Amino acid sequence: MSTASQAVQAAANKRQRMLLTPEGLALPLTIASRGARAGALLLDLTFIALGFIVLAIVLGLLGFSVIGLATRSTGPVVELLMVVATLSLFLIRYGYFLWFELGPRAATPGKRVLGIRVAARPQDGVTGGRLTAEMVIARNLLRDVEVFLPVFFLVSGGEQAGVVGVATFVWLAVFVLFPFANRDALRAGDVVAGTWVIEASRAKLQQAMSVDLASARDYRFGEEELAIYGEHELQVLETVLRQGNAAAMREVAETICRKIGWEAGIGDERAFLEAFYAALRARLEQGMRFGQRKKDKFS
């Protein structure tokens, strides 16, 4: 394992939390990384900007045709369009996030793309609560100060307005950088509402590994050969087998043969690895049933 992937794995482990269901099951949750949340926010703002542009284009097209027809510049239809435009601006700014986070998936389109969602944070070790409408409202009202105000401030060049500008910049920076100051990557809205953002990816069911092993009888492994590796190596082997990369399989087969003292052959790597996998897993699972677990080859 290279140090880079180890570092990534360590960072992901730091974001693990436990959720206790009413059935007494401990479900692991992973807090969404700050980069994922920032990316989701940028995507959402892009969608909102696109919505504005589309609305402006539609109104412009309609406005042109209406002004050409009407004799006065202000008619009831144009006024209605102006009302629709103003209300849409308001609704898109506040209602976009509210609508999606109140839905069944509790995730805006930006969050859905990145595979994260909003959930209620368990309080004081109590089992996870429900995400109520008040929580979603509270966290979205605070987004104003954290996102839109700094954006308007930067766009209008506020930080160049002397001491007041710098002070406002520092003040807003505290809100924007708040997620970096706590462990659960909570922003101010999350603190007030009692929510957090977790990963919510959907895994697909893969094939069972030991189903068609016609070649399993070609290879027999003894006790001492199977006693070398532990669960971690088994799972790495499973990943390699599921991905089916020929070069990786050859490398892993050679490593295993070296370790167990066999001569590595050529051309039969897949069958060899599948047989080794089945035998190793059978042995480790048997050990599990008796309460003996071998974490990896060093333990």
Add this chain to the structure above:
Amino acid sequence: MQLPFFRRKEIETPPDIAAASLRSDRFRLEREVDWQRLDRIILALEKGRPKRISDEDLLDLPVLYRKAASSLAVARETSLDAAALEYLESLVRRAWFQVYGPRITLSGWLRRFLGGGWSAAVRAIWLDICIALSVMVAGAATGWLLVARDRDWFFALVPGAMAGGRVPGASAEALRATLAPQAGSEGLASFAAYLFSNNTGVAILAFALGFAFGIPTLLLLVYNMALLGAMLWVFAEAGLGWEFAAWLSVHGTTELGAILLAGAAGLHVGRAMAFPGDSSILAAAQASGQRAAQVMAGATLMLVVAGLLEGYVRQLIGAPSARAAIGGLMLAFWLGYFLLVRRPIEHET
């Protein structure tokens, strides 16, 4: 024959269970069909199409969920198939969010909110409302006194665009003209919409700044009311104090009430974070935040009403007594609503 594009993928029957050589794989193959059935139901719920689920699937949902949860518990102890464990964990997690998710629809929530939830939340933050009210009165008095001492304070407090000719030293006729109703009703709707979005932005800012222990909220309230006090002085100097108050009260009772509620909500959060009592700061922030969010949602509604009143009614009705009557009526309505409507008895849906 159905077109291949839209045909739903059937749940594939797993291969012959006895062909699996490992006991944990046989365990999984026996239960695979149930898991995939649960997966399909949860997917339909996540997409917001509960009508796609058949009746028997819906009745089986809790049973399937518990089966999957117990399979996960057993699989953790007996199986080393990492992909199957990962699938089961994500399935149970998604099923948990759906089965134990919010049980009330948006319309049901609205009914409970308007039917007493909002009033109860407003009554719960009475102390912050009192603080905010006193701060607002003090702010108005400050604005009045500052401008009464020195007229230059007016230009410091009120931005030029908002003053629009209503400055100290303007003649009484010019001031009276600004109070007059409008002849026709064109342009009122867009004016109302503009006012609504502007005022709501200020109210939401007042709430959001409560996170900083409520201090910016107080400052915001003082500033806005000082502005009002300064304008009031200008009109009182010209002898039009009563007319201005009537002009303001048409929408002012509702709008100032909404700003009062928004400021009180922000203060509630700020005070809870500054003085959490026995609980931790996070727990206090969360408990206060939920109450304050309900109040804020209602304050937005009040601002819709205020925008309509300001945009339409104020411009169409001219007599000061009529305007004052409308203002007094709205005030009585809001007071009655907040003080008298009880929280509804919760029925299990």
